[in-house]
Amino acid sequence: xxxxxxxxxxxxxxxxxxxxxxxxxxxxxxxxxxxxxxxxxxxxxxxxxxxxxxxxxxxxxxxxxxxxxxxxxxxxxxxxxxxxxxxxxxxxxxxxxxxxxxxxxxxxxxxxxxxxxxxxxxxxxxxxxxxxxxxxxxxxxxxxxxxxxxxxxxxxxxxxxxxxxxxxxxxxxxxxxxxxxxxxxxxxxxxxxxxxxxxxxxxxxxxxxxxxxxxxxxxxxxxxxxxxxxxxxxxxxxxxxxxxxxxxxxxxxxxxxxxxxxxxxxxxxxxxxxxxxxxxxxxxxxxxxxxxxxxxxxxxxxxxxxxxxxxxxxxxxxxxxxxxxxxxxxxxxxxxxxxxxxxxxxxxxxxxxxxxxxxxxxxxxxxxxxxxxxxxxxxxxxxxxx
Amino acid sequence: xxxxxxxxxxxxxxxxxxxxxxxxxxxxxxxxxxxxxxxxxxxxxxxxxxxxxxxxxxxxxxxxxxxxxxxxxxxxxxxxxxxxxxxxxxxxxxxxxxxxxxxxxxxxxxxxxxxxxxxxxxxxxxxxxxxxxxxxxxxxxxxxxxxxxxxxxxxxxxxxxxxxxxxxxxxxxxxxxxxxxxxxxxxxxxxxxxxxxxxxxxxxxxxxxxxxxxxxxxxxxxxxxxxxxxxxxxxxxxxxxxxxxxxxxxxxxxxxxxxxxxxxxxxxxxxxxxxxxxxxxxxxxxxxxxxxxxxx
Numbered sequence: 001x002x003x004x005x006x007x008x009x010x011x012x013x014x015x016x017x018x019x020x021x022x023x024x025x026x027x028x029x030x031x032x033x034x035x036x037x038x039x040x041x042x043x044x045x046x047x048x049x050x051x052x053x054x055x056x057x058x059x060x061x062x063x064x065x066x067x068x069x070x071x072x073x074x075x076x077x078x079x080x081x082x083x084x085x086x087x088x089x090x091x092x093x094x095x096x097x098x099x100x101x102x103x104x105x106x107x108x109x110x111x112x113x114x115x116x117x118x119x120x121x122x123x124x125x126x127x128x129x130x131x132x133x134x135x136x137x138x139x140x141x142x143x144x145x146x147x148x149x150x151x152x153x154x155x156x157x158x159x160x161x162x163x164x165x166x167x168x169x170x171x172x173x174x175x176x177x178x179x180x181x182x183x184x185x186x187x188x189x190x191x192x193x194x195x196x197x198x199x200x201x202x203x204x205x206x207x208x209x210x211x212x213x214x215x216x217x218x219x220x221x222x223x224x225x226x227x228x229x230x231x232x233x234x235x236x237x238x239x240x241x242x243x244x245x246x247x248x249x250x251x252x253x254x255x256x257x258x259x260x261x262x263x264x265x266x267x268x269x270x271x272x273x274x275x276x277x278x279x280x281x282x283x284x285x286x287x288x289x290x291x292x293x294x295x296x297x298x299x300x301x302x303x304x305x306x307x308x309x310x311x312x313x314x315x316x317x318x319x320x321x322x323x324x325x326x327x328x329x330x331x332x333x334x335x336x337x338x339x340x341x342x343x344x345x346x347x348x349x350x351x352x353x354x355x356x357x358x359x360x361x362x363x364x365x366x367x368x369x370x371x372x373x374x375x376x377x378x379x380x381x382x383x384x385x386x
Numbered sequence: 387x388x389x390x391x392x393x394x395x396x397x398x399x400x401x402x403x404x405x406x407x408x409x410x411x412x413x414x415x416x417x418x419x420x421x422x423x424x425x426x427x428x429x430x431x432x433x434x435x436x437x438x439x440x441x442x443x444x445x446x447x448x449x450x451x452x453x454x455x456x457x458x459x460x461x462x463x464x465x466x467x468x469x470x471x472x473x474x475x476x477x478x479x480x481x482x483x484x485x486x487x488x489x490x491x492x493x494x495x496x497x498x499x500x501x502x503x504x505x506x507x508x509x510x511x512x513x514x515x516x517x518x519x520x521x522x523x524x525x526x527x528x529x530x531x532x533x534x535x536x537x538x539x540x541x542x543x544x545x546x547x548x549x550x551x552x553x554x555x556x557x558x559x560x561x562x563x564x565x566x567x568x569x570x571x572x573x574x575x576x577x578x579x580x581x582x583x584x585x586x587x588x589x590x591x592x593x594x595x596x597x598x599x600x601x602x603x604x605x606x607x608x609x610x611x612x613x614x615x616x617x618x619x620x621x622x623x624x625x626x627x628x629x630x631x632x633x634x635x636x637x638x639x640x641x642x643x644x645x646x647x648x649x650x651x652x653x654x655x656x657x658x659x660x661x662x663x664x665x666x667x668x669x670x671x672x673x674x675x676x677x678x679x680x681x682x
Binding site: 033034035036038039041042043045171174200201202203205206207208209210211212214218230231234235238239241242243244258259260261263264265266268301 | 390393395396398399400402403502503506510511512513514515516517520522529530531534603604605607608609613617641644645648649652653654656657
């Protein structure tokens with residue numbers, strides 16, 4: 001028994017040392033560690049760190065059959081898309097990284113797209129969500145998100161129509177992602193026969209929503225759609241509770257998937273609907289729950305259902321493509337473009353730059369759990385009234 | 387519409403916002419008024435207060451309001467430390483006001499960046515928030531969340547205490563004297579250095595208290611402070627730089643403009659209205675709402 005144990009131990013040590021003897025695979029990325037978008041960055045950094053830790057614990061990254069340790073190289077792009085582009089160039093030319101992970105946010109992705117195109121360096125994107133991503137030349141960048149505004153509007157209208165909603169009060173932050181959503185949402189609501197009882201935009205530095213919420217209350221609408229960012233989602237929730245906004249369906253665009261949101265509102269956040277296409281509750285995605293558990297174990301908080309999931313997925317896609325094609329850019333490009341990847345969000349395949357499989361979806365907090373409630377094909381629970 | 391305008395709900399919202407603006411402006415005004423230091427790290431002191439309340443509540447489960455004296459003392463200590471390290475000698479040299487302002491702006495800019503990044507390094511930029519006094523209370527038709535009532539009550543208490551202190555105590559009068567005329571204050575025998583030391587401590591303490599109040603309703607991040615720095619400058623410029631009472635009035639005026647004019651027009655116009663009023667005040671009364679114009 002002891003002999004077998006020692007033999008097993010020796011084999012493990014040998015295998016591990018063989019892996020660590022290999023040169024590390026250098027993987028570079030930039031992130032908004034400071035500046036305007038720095039609040040969003042941790043949700044992505046934590047995903048990358050967890051992924052790298054898991055890969056290394058598993059003996060390293062499979063590079064076309066050879067296991068090599070992963071080394072992450074991170075720079076602060078100071079929330080500046082132009083700086084991100086410069087730093088990606090530095091990662092490619094000066095640091096000579098083997099692989100790239102994506103920065104945070106649409107403007108950064110769009111700027112970095114030019115760099116990866118110039119150097120023919122394939123990169124899987126993640127947290128970019130705009131119709132503008134379709135303008136990017138396909139070939140070196142891919143976007144696994146299905147949260148694109150021209151799909152969100154019609155899907156949200158379809159979900160609310162199915163729920164029997166006759167009218168909706170819409171409020172929207174004036175920042176680009178919210179306005180892009182507004183542009184597609186209002187026509188979609190009207191087309192679905194849902195009356196837009198109110199349509200007001202507000203500035204990002206709003207400090208009190210009482211006037212807006214009073215208007216919503218007086219509108220008598222069946223549903224509230226707040227195309228909000230995290231800070232105003234917090235403001236909305238706190239003050240909507242105060243004013244007794246009791247519409248059975250309340251949608252907040254960005255914010256409710258952040259762990260702090262539940263920290264701030266707990267059970268009061270139950271029933272809030274938000275944007276997102278991943279949940280550990282989806283049992284068909286066998287990697288989803290283990291990822292959730294590992295994340296909670298490492299960071300003692302829930303992952304961001306949108307950004308963390310997307311960042312982790314992008315690393316999984318890269319990992320599987322590298323296992324098949326190695327580090328050669330041409331082979332890797334072909335592997336990502338034509339491959340089928342098993343991720344925490346189920347199977348992902350690309351058509352051009354876009355995810356061709358995952359449908360645009362919505363989440364709802366129900367009894368402390370976050371469920372996919374739309375579309376029915378991947379829903380983990382039916383949409384409930386608040 | 388009229389029913390909405392005259393509702394208690396809007397009045398409550400405007401009062402809470404007004405108190406926050408006034409408290410935030412007050413801390414900045416004390417530092418600027420007495421020493422002409424442009425503290426653009428003011429919002430970051432608020433952020434530190436907010437983090438202190440968050441961690442206290444998260445780790446002990448006790449009321450974040452209990453941190454008020456601790457935060458006030460710690461923030462005051464920070465202010466005094468910065469004064470001793472960076473400003474005491476410079477102010478004693480009798481440098482021209484414009485030079486003091488310019489240098490302090492640069493120094494506080496550096497301090498702001500350092501504080502933000504130190505906090506981001508220590509606690510990451512992950513937004514934090516906690517639930518405290520989030521029950522809703524009703525007074526007639528007006529609904530009020532417990533934490534906003536607490537913020538209103540503490541804020542009013544701080545403002546009143548400060549007004550009484552500044553107008554009824556010898557030390558308060560010395561601070562006011564320094565605000566009014568530095569050289570005259572020195573000539574009549576006021577220990578300028580001691581008053582400055584106390585004033586910066588007091589200004590930072592009030593900022594820390596503002597942070598604790600904000601933490602109950604806002605998400606907390608290392609970079610949350612900057613918009614409040616801007617807000618505080620708008621308030622004290624409108625009220626008249628260094629004019630304590632003017633700053634408080636301006637804080638409330640700005641909040642009432644924000645709440646009521648937005649109700650009467652559109653939320654989309656919020657920034658245009660707030661900054662429009664600010665510019666209008668500067669054009670009509672460049673010396674501030676309550677200050678008298680100085681003649682050369």
